[in-house]
Amino acid sequence: MPVIRSTEAVVHEMHGARFTSYVRPATGSEELAAWRGEIPPGTAAPVHVISHEEAFYVLSGRLRLTIDDETAELGAGDAAVAPAGSALAVANPADEPAQMWVTTRVGLRAELADGTILTPPWAS
Numbered sequence: 001m002p003v004i005r006s007t008e009a010v011v012h013e014m015h016g017a018r019f020t021s022y023v024r025p026a027t028g029s030e031e032l033a034a035w036r037g038e039i040p041p042g043t044a045a046p047v048h049v050i051s052h053e054e055a056f057y058v059l060s061g062r063l064r065l066t067i068d069d070e071t072a073e074l075g076a077g078d079a080a081v082a083p084a085g086s087a088l089a090v091a092n093p094a095d096e097p098a099q100m101w102v103t104t105r106v107g108l109r110a111e112l113a114d115g116t117i118l119t120p121p122w123a124s
Contacts, residue, residue, distance in 0.1 A: 054104045058100050
């Protein structure tokens with residue numbers, strides 16, 4: 001049984017946010033990737049189109065999630081799903097940090113507005 005201890009999680013930083021990777025092929029998963037995202041106050045990630053569905057669960061703080069043209073404010077305990085192929089943006093407009101748990105399929109890719117393709121290591 002794969003067990004991932006907090007001391008074994010791998011931390012990545014991108015676009016002003018921190019991604020702590022727990023579930024991925026290197027830790028025993030074949031299909032799923034899951035991580036904790038930490039979004040500092042005033043941080044906004046660039047809009048990107050996602051290749052796979054993503055599920056978001058807010059652990060603490062408040063986040064503004066935009067999926068295509070629909071925006072919602074989420075607080076601790078709220079969840080949302082972004083469909084594959086949707087344009088996604090995550091922001092923390094609050095004065096305190098926010099944390100979220102994100103789950104997707106292994107192999108997620110994100111395309112930025114300038115055409116750059118990112119393959120996040122926490123989802124590979």
